[in-house]
Amino acid sequence: MKTAGHIRWVLGLLLLGVQMLGAKEPATFHVGDVLGADVVTPVALEVVDPTATAALQSIEALKAPAIFRSEAYVTNALMHQFQATFDETHASFISALQDTFHQTLLDHAAVTSPDFGYLVTAFNINHKKFPIPMLLAKEWAYGKTGAVEKDKWFNALWQQVQSAIRPDDLPAGFDLGKNFRLVPVNHLSDRLTLGDVTKRGQTLATTNLLPIAQVRTQFRRAFTDDDEQPLARALAAWLQPTCLPDAALTQIARERAVHHLVVAEHYAAGQIIAPQGSVIDAKIKAALDALAGQPPSGASNQPSAIIAADEANESPVAIPAQSKITTATPAIAAPTGFAHSWEKVWTRKKGWIIGAGAVAIFALIALGRWLAQRHRARLVANVTKDLPWQTPVGLQTELAPQLVRAVQSAIVQELAGQRSHLLLTQQVAATEVIRLVHKMDELQVAMQERLQTYEAQIRELETELTARTEENRELIQLKIEMIRHQLEVETLRREARFN
Numbered sequence: 001m002k003t004a005g006h007i008r009w010v011l012g013l014l015l016l017g018v019q020m021l022g023a024k025e026p027a028t029f030h031v032g033d034v035l036g037a038d039v040v041t042p043v044a045l046e047v048v049d050p051t052a053t054a055a056l057q058s059i060e061a062l063k064a065p066a067i068f069r070s071e072a073y074v075t076n077a078l079m080h081q082f083q084a085t086f087d088e089t090h091a092s093f094i095s096a097l098q099d100t101f102h103q104t105l106l107d108h109a110a111v112t113s114p115d116f117g118y119l120v121t122a123f124n125i126n127h128k129k130f131p132i133p134m135l136l137a138k139e140w141a142y143g144k145t146g147a148v149e150k151d152k153w154f155n156a157l158w159q160q161v162q163s164a165i166r167p168d169d170l171p172a173g174f175d176l177g178k179n180f181r182l183v184p185v186n187h188l189s190d191r192l193t194l195g196d197v198t199k200r201g202q203t204l205a206t207t208n209l210l211p212i213a214q215v216r217t218q219f220r221r222a223f224t225d226d227d228e229q230p231l232a233r234a235l236a237a238w239l240q241p242t243c244l245p246d247a248a249l250t251q252i253a254r255e256r257a258v259h260h261l262v263v264a265e266h267y268a269a270g271q272i273i274a275p276q277g278s279v280i281d282a283k284i285k286a287a288l289d290a291l292a293g294q295p296p297s298g299a300s301n302q303p304s305a306i307i308a309a310d311e312a313n314e315s316p317v318a319i320p321a322q323s324k325i326t327t328a329t330p331a332i333a334a335p336t337g338f339a340h341s342w343e344k345v346w347t348r349k350k351g352w353i354i355g356a357g358a359v360a361i362f363a364l365i366a367l368g369r370w371l372a373q374r375h376r377a378r379l380v381a382n383v384t385k386d387l388p389w390q391t392p393v394g395l396q397t398e399l400a401p402q403l404v405r406a407v408q409s410a411i412v413q414e415l416a417g418q419r420s421h422l423l424l425t426q427q428v429a430a431t432e433v434i435r436l437v438h439k440m441d442e443l444q445v446a447m448q449e450r451l452q453t454y455e456a457q458i459r460e461l462e463t464e465l466t467a468r469t470e471e472n473r474e475l476i477q478l479k480i481e482m483i484r485h486q487l488e489v490e491t492l493r494r495e496a497r498f499n
Contacts, residue, residue: 029280029285029288030280030285031280031281031282031285032279032280033279033280034277034278034279034280034421035274035275035276035277035278035280035284036276037276038272038274038275038276039272039273039274039284039287039288039291040270040271040272040273041267041268041269041270041271041273041287041291042269042270043269044266044267044268044269045266045267045273045287045290045291046264046265046266046267047264047265047267047283047286047287047290048262048263048264048265048286049262049263049264049265049282049283049286050282050283050286051281051282051283052263052283053261053262053263056258056261056262056263057258057259057261060257060258060261061254061255061257061258062175062177062254063177063178063257064177064250064253064254064257064258065177065179065180065181065203066174066175066176066177066179066180066181066245066250067180067181067183067192067197067201067245067246067249067250067253068164068166068180068181068182068183068209068243068244068245068246069183069184069185069190069192069243069244069245069246070164070182070183070184070185070242070243071185071187071242071243071244072184072186072242073186073187074161074240074241074242075161075242078157078161078238078239078240079154079157079158081238082153082154082157082235082238083154085129085130086130086150086153088130089127089130089132090140090145090146092123092127093123093132093137093140094140096119096123097119097140097141100115100119101115104143105141105142105143106141106142110141111138111141111142114481114485115485116137116141117134118478118481118482120132120134120137121474121475121478122478123137124230125475128230128234129234130231130234131230131231131234132231133149133225133227133228133230133231134227135149135227136149153231153235156219156222156223156235157219157235157238157239160215160218160219160239161239161242163208163210163215163242164182164204164208164209164210164242164243165209165210165211165212165215165239165240165241165242165243166209166210166211166212166241166243166244166245167211167212167241167244167245168211168212168213170245171245171247173247174245174247174250176206176209177206178205178206179203179204179205179206180203180204180206180209181197181201181202181203181204182201182202182203182204182243183196183197183200183201183202183246184200192246192249193249194249194252194253194256197249197253209243212239212240212241213453213456213457215239216236216237216239217236217456217460219232219235219236219239220232220233220236229467230467233464233467265283265287267287273287273288273291274287275420275424276416276417276420277417277418277419277420277421277424278420278421278424279421279424279425279428
């Protein structure tokens with residue numbers, strides 16, 4: 001019995017030594033490794049969760065308004081272009097009147113004659129940049145300036161460009177959010193800073209920022225008369241974006257707005273950070289780095305506040321920056337007394353301690369073997385005297401339950417480790433499935449919006465095709481009538497000659 005106790009004692013020390021030799025330093029683990037044992041913190045920790053921090057910052061960044069440049073010269077150039085084109089078209093039409101009717105002022109009979117209609121149609125075919133409606137053509141034919149029509153179209157253009165107009169396509173990864181910041185500039189090449197945005201910028205709701213395609217459609221729909229549609233389509237093409245996104249400055253502003261936000265996890269002293277079989281992720285790696293006395297990644301940027309997940313309440317709460325330790329061992333309470341002394345000894349003499357433990361283990365193994373040989377010698381002596389075959393059987397009977405318990409304990413520990421690994425794998429898989437579902441929803445919404453845009457463009461093209469078809473029909477009809485008119489003139493001339 002005493003020898004069996006010595007053997008169990010030696011085996012226990014051997015297992016302890018093997019465990020000490022097989023243990024790894026927390027800093028030697030890497031993301032993706034599997035833990036072979038539970039990781040327990042001896043002190044309270046406040047560890048930053050990199051993944052949750054990145055997710056929180058990406059969400060909060062959208063609350064910072066996107067920055068757009070407001071270019072006033074675009075509006076001014078458009079209005080000057082309208083004025084100049086209107087005057088040029090007026091002069092060209094008066095010249096066409098002179099060539100056709102040999103005069104620049106017409107009476108009511110000439111204006112209502114088919115020849116005037118042919119003239120207007122032919123003029124618009126050659127002046128597609130500014131096709132004139134019939135009402136404006138009559139105004140010019142009567143010798144008027146067409147000021148009423150001019151003001152009508154000028155005001156329609158001016159009303160549209162007063163809105164904040166953006167390009168239809170935004171830069172990749174550029175999210176508008178609920179608000180945007182509009183900063184006036186004199187020219188597209190002007191350099192802006194965040195100080196300029198703060199001084200001159202104006203915050204507006206994103207609903208006030210209209211894509212250029214929508215503005216052009218609104219402009220054309222404002223004119224319901226078919227005779228005005230050619231000019232409405234021509235002027236709609238003149239409209240250009242008045243606000244351009246500044247993606248680089250927006251990114252800088254959003255990073256500054258969220259750099260102070262982090263998510264931290266609190267671990268109490270003695271709490272398990274990660275169970276055996278866990279796959280090390282960024283969060284567990286940060287906790288292991290904290291245990292090893294190393295600053296986590298990103299520790300150089302000291303935030304002004306930490307968002308900590310309370311164990312009783314999962315909603316993030318703000319923690320002042322003063323509560324965060326920013327020394328060489330961030331977020332770890334400094335050990336005191338014997339624990340502090342042992343930590344220093346272990347850090348400095350780690351190799352010596354492990355070597356001494358290995359020597360002690362080998363010495364215990366040798367001692368155990370010597371005791372076992374001595375015990376077998378005693379058994380042989382007893383066998384020759386009294387009970388030759390009973391003692392070995394009794395020894396086997398005594399050691400059998402202990403061996404069974406040892407095997408059972410090993411099996412239970414292995415099953416527990418596998419169960420923890422399976423639970424962790426299941427959680428990772430569930431998280432991945434949820435992420436994929438969200439991504440599929442986003443792709444579906446984007447696809448629906450794109451299909452709606454394509455359908456709207458198809459409807460606009462069909463309307464334009466119908467209008468162009470009508471113009472072609474009118475042109476053909478005009479040519480036919482002109483030929484008929486020439487035929488009638490030639491017929492009258494021949495009859496006059498014969499008579």
